[in-house]
Amino acid sequence: MKPSGQTEPRQFKPYLNGLLAGSIVMTVSHVALSGVALAASEKSEESGGLPQLDFSTWPTQIFWLGVSFLLAYLLMWRLVVPRIGSVLEERHNRIEDDLRRARQASDDAEQARMAFEAMLASARNDASETTRKATESITKKMDRKMETANANLAKKMASAEADIATARQAALKDVSDIAASSAIDVVSQLTGLKVNKTDAKKQVKQAEKAIA
């Protein structure tokens, strides 16, 4: 919609021009009429006095005033006023109706927005609830798995430690045999003497005791 401040001067100007043009046209006609009347008045002499005060013309004017005004009243009352009035009323009703419908639509939109927001909020709630539950169950499962894994691990560690212990025991037994035979070899190589196996073992055992 255009602001009224801009449109008004533009609308007003053509009327002024029209008034001026009309005035000039009417003036030319008036002058022409006066010329004709001036020419005519040279022939007939004026009686003088206001024609309005010539009472002989009053009955006809009163009669025709009555007739024309009554006719005008009937036409306006029966034809023109209802016609314009109904159009104005129709427009008024239409505007009222449109405004009412717009208000209704706005209310509906507001309600829809509120419903949407409620839905959104509940969906958000549901989502966070689901997330919380999922996290909880995952944590629980993880804890359980960790426990079993730890238990298995401990079991395996214990058996491995036991294996290592037996292996070490076996290895240690071999070590003294190897040491004894090595000692026999070393002595025979160096001195050419023969050491019997039992003495060598006895010496190794003594050495082991000394180290321990």
Next chain:
Amino acid sequence: MHSPVEQFTIKSLMQLELFGYDVSFSNSALFMMLAVIVSTLFLTFAMRGRNMVPGRLQGAAEMMYEFISDMVSGTVGSEGRPYFPFIFTLFVFLLFGNMLGLIPYSYTFTSQIVVTFVLALFIFIGVTLIAIFKHGTHFLTFFVPPGAPKVLIPFLIIIEVVSYFVRPVSLSVRLFANMLAGHTMLKVFAGLAVMISGAGGVYAPGAILPFLALVGLTGLEVLVAALQAYVFTILTCMYLNDAIHLH
């Protein structure tokens, strides 16, 4: 010389007689009928589309309707509704009468004192009857201004009664005198222009001066024609308001 008031002469166009009275169809009667016909044709033609969004003509017709409608509800209030068709007719009749009268070679029936006086008298009697029917004898309190000192009351009653009965006279003379003066002045200036140009020679160009004055006066008379129709109508509304609400 040719008289500037000759334009107001009643010329009989068709001889008619009714119950011994001369009711000849005259130039005045012709323009009364023309005002009725032109106004009705204009208003019905303008409204022919019955558009929701009015065009120029329909806008003009609706403006006239709403102008009078607002005037009636503004001065009389909701009780004025039943009189709206009459007030509207009055305004349209006078407006078109005044405007048609401004067209050269036409006749201005509102420049006839008998026409304006009969209209004003009809309104005066009608309004008084409405007041009497509405308020009975209580109507007489209208002539006693409320809150006036007791000593002054007899004088005030005389003044109020006189001013009340002068209403039709002032109402009719206002319109009649405006039309008479305006049209006489137009004729005087037009005659002056013709006379000066008729003098010939070096004087002839001087005719432009009354001619220019006449252009201005014609514009002014258009304004006066609308204004006097408005004034007559709004005073009628005020009298009606007095009749319905007293003071």
